[in-house]
Every structure is written in C-alpha cells, then in structure tokens.
Amino acid sequence: MKTISFYKTESGRCPVEESLDSLTDIQATKVAWVLKLIREIDHVPANYFKKLVNTDGIWEVRVDVGKDTFRILGFLSEKELIILTNFFQKKSKKTPPNEIQLAEQRKKDHLSRR
Helix, strand or coil, rough: CCCEECCCCCCCCCCCHHHHCCCCHHHHHHHHHHHHHHHHHHCCCCEEEEECCCCEEEEEEECCCCCCEEEEEEECCCCCCEEEEEEEEEECCCHHHHHHHHHHHHHHHHHHHC
C-alpha cells in the first residue's frame, strides 16, 4: 500500500488541502475515492494516475466529477510515498505549463528541506 502526503510550505501551509476544502461534498467524495484507489492498488489505470511526459518526475492524479475535471500534481518520493503538490480545475485538454512548473518548484523545495 502506498502512502499519500500533501506538500507543505516552509511556513506550514498545505495548498492541496486548502483547495480540497473548497470542493462540494460530491466532488470531495470522488477525489477521496480516487486517492484511495491510488493508495491501494499496485497498477493504477492511467485514467486516474499517470506520469506526465517532459517533466521532472511529475505525476498527475485525474478526477472527473460530472462536467468538472480536477487534477492533482505531485511526485514520487521513496518507493511507496506520493507527495501531492498542487490542485486545480482543468479547463483545457493540456495540463497548464504553470501548474507543472509549480509542481516541479514545490518538489525541489520539499526535497531540499528533507
């Protein structure tokens, strides 16, 4: 079983958790279901969790709730640990480059403070 953690800033803020708090109950339930799936199964289908190409080891959690599309970016740290760095509502087909850059920046920050 994998462990999922949320990135925390140096001051202790948790951006992903703050974003999740703004979701409706239905949206939050679906996000929790997808995260549980990722935690518990070894080979997660790519429609829920996949590595983004041309990134510094950034992975994307994919959650679709009705017409809403949410993404949570993060990285693998150690064998069974996933650190989620940022959450956003996706409005286009491509993952926004600024969100990927933010995830890469937070990965570097997290690893430098270990």
